[in-house]
Amino acid sequence: MSFFRLLSRVLLGLWCLNAAPVFAQKKAPPATPKVGALWLDQLIRESVILRQHSVGVCLTDVASGEPVYELNSDKYFTPASTMKLFSLYAGLHMLPDSLPSLHYVVRPDSLLFWGTGDPTMLHGDIPSGRALAFLQNRPEKLFYAPVPCAVAYGPGWTWDDYNYYFQPERGPFPIYGHTVRFYAKAGQPLPRVYPSFFRSLTEAAPIQYPNTAEDHVRRMELENRFFVFPSPKNWIDETPFRSSTPLLLQLLQDTLRRPVVPAALHLRAQDSVRTLRGLPVDSLYRRMLRVSDNFLAEQLLLMCASSLSPDSLSPNRVIRSMQANYLRNLPDAPHWVDGSGLSRLNLVTPRTLVALLLNLHAEVPEPRLLDWLAAGGRQGTLKRVYRDPRGPWLWGKTGTLTNNHNLCGYLRTKSGRLLAFSFMNNNHVAETSTVRKEMERVLTQVRERM
Incomplete structure (x- = not known):
């Protein structure tokens, strides 16, 4: 055998050795579910409804922190309104026990005030009269100062939903x-x-x-x-x-029955910036999570921004701060762009949502935490599903956009275990109600058998 033929065979053998792992990786079988969850894996994979679209599931025992079952839990999904749990977590770490209603400075004959993003002033569902009474009763002349704020719509929002109740504009002084x-x-x-x-x-x-x-x-x-x-x-x-500043001034004057003059926000060295406190934060958290109120979630991020800097309301700054300081222990970094989940630019993995749920359970007393959430058969978006006359066994946050329906939260099994779960369905063509019923069938089996 010639030297060159021998050399070519050696090089070919080395190339095959290097390529072998690549071929093996392509043919690797799907991960086997954890012991004790084979029946659940079969239930989900053989579902005529669920197998037609992308499904991600993560179940974890709250007491031990041990995963019970995972399917595509490391894959990214469009989370829809389950993103409100991230806004909640921001509020818990950046806001005190009561909402900041407005910032103000008192000068000899004038009161200069500006917004914090508090959405409750004359709100139809959680109205607060604190700021209104404060402005009505001040003896000084009133001057309103607009502050830099996020644009009215979040990145990736659907523009032609401007007419619908679930997509009001964001603003510094709603x-x-x-x-x-x-x-x-x-x-x-x-x-x-x-x-x-x-x-x-x-x-x-x-x-x-x-x-x-x-x-x-x-x-x-x-x-x-x-x-x-x-x-x-x-x-x-x-x-x-x-919304606009001129319209806000008209509405304020019409409501307060006194002049409100626009002014630039120029703070002097001797100015002392004060904050008027409003409703307890739980009143906003409860409404936001139970009925999935997009407006409250967006304004919550703006209020968090006001706590970082009273003269600028940037939700992006809040998101960056949360990711750098409080979300570093999550298994997969979320792609987080708004407060409500209206944007399809948000991306989260099922196991990251479960990790966030575990953080919440560790930091908030369980009765308070579960009270904020929709409860199966009792309240919010889960009122008509997961029913049991003896009381709720599932508490969660739904997330729905066209062709996407997700649910995450806490599930109490009949054996007494509390599970944190995330069940995500993306790109389905079946009716949302059909997907919802199939999820209920699966989670009911989890309650019965785990």
Whole structure:
């Protein structure tokens, strides 16, 4: 055998040895589920409904911290509103026991005030009159200073949802929850409007105006004109209004019945910045998590930003601070871009959500923590599912966008174990209700058998 032929065979053998691990990696079988969960793995993998889309599951025993079952738990999913748990965690670490309602400076004949992002002033569901009474009763002249704040919509939000109650604009000093409420009775040409300021901006929809989504009210995209469509039934609707500093001043003056003058925020060396405290934080956490209120979650991040710097409301700064200081122990870094989960740019793994749930359980007394969440058969987004007349056994946070439905939280088994879980479904084409029922079937079996 010639030297060159021998050399070529040696080189070919070395190449095959190097390539072998690559081929072996491609043919590696899927990971075997942990002992004791083979039945669960089979239940999920053989589901006619679940096998048509991307599914990620993580179950962990809260007491021991040991994983019980994992399927694609290290893969990234679109989390939707389960991201509100990250906003909650930010609030727990950055806010005191009561919400910051506004910042202010008192000068000899004037009171300069600006927003913290507190969403509760005249909010329709968790209204607070603290800031309102404070401003009404001050003897000084009132000067409102706008502060740098995040843009009205978060990155990756769906622009054409501007008309719907679940996507109000973010802002530094919200009033009325940045929405208009309409109360209609059958046969009446126009509904009752709250706040009444928007009554003159509400009119019957022209016959030629399209209503392809079958809305009760449609706002013009770039202005506060509201068109009402006829209906033979009573109805209630909530539509976001387009916010601005001039509109805020009009609404404040209309409500306070006294002048409010715009001003620039220039702090002097002798100024002492004070903070007016509002509602207890639990009132916001409870509402935000139980019914999955996007507006409250977004404003929560702005309030956290105000605690870092009173003259700038940047949710990105909050996210960076949380990731650097409080979320370093998570197994996979979340891609976190907003407070509510409206953005499809958010990405989280199931095991990271479970790790966050374990952190929450370790830092918050269990009765308080479970009270914030939706409860199966009792309250919030889980009121009609996971029922048991003896009491709730599942507490969680839902997350739904078109073709995505997720649930994470805590599950009490019949043997008494408390499990932290994340069950994520992305890119499904089945109806959300169908996916939800299948998840309930699976989690009910977990309750029965673990």
